[in-house]
Amino acid sequence: MPCSTSVKVKDPTTHLEIVATPEKVFVIRNRGKEIKIGLFTSPKTGLKFRALLPPTYPCQE
DNA sequence: CTAATTCG
DNA sequence: CGAATTAG
Numbered sequence: 051m052p053c054s055t056s057v058k059v060k061d062p063t064t065h066l067e068i069v070a071t072p073e074k075v076f077v078i079r080n081r082g083k084e085i086k087i088g089l090f091t092s093p094k095t096g097l098k099f100r101a102l103l104p105p106t107y108p109c110q111e
Numbered sequence: 112c113t114a115a116t117t118c119g
Numbered sequence: 120c121g122a123a124t125t126a127g
Contacts, residue, residue: 086125
């Protein structure tokens with residue numbers, strides 16, 4: 051449980067908009083650009099997918 | 112293309 | 120090992 055902030059993302063599998071917490075959050079900084087990626091799981095298929103989180107996702111602690 | 116990470 | 124994810 052790295053974060054407990056709910057994020058509203060769209061499931062590419064169901065095309066449904068869900069509000070959930072990312073199971074894992076990685077910050078990818080490439081060439082000085084940092085983007086946050088959240089790993090979610092589709093509640094229907096159980097398929098895991100990644101989505102872009104806001105640059106300042108409330109998950110410092 | 113490159114970065115980080117996880118799942119299949 | 121490859122896919123996927125975003126940005127420039």
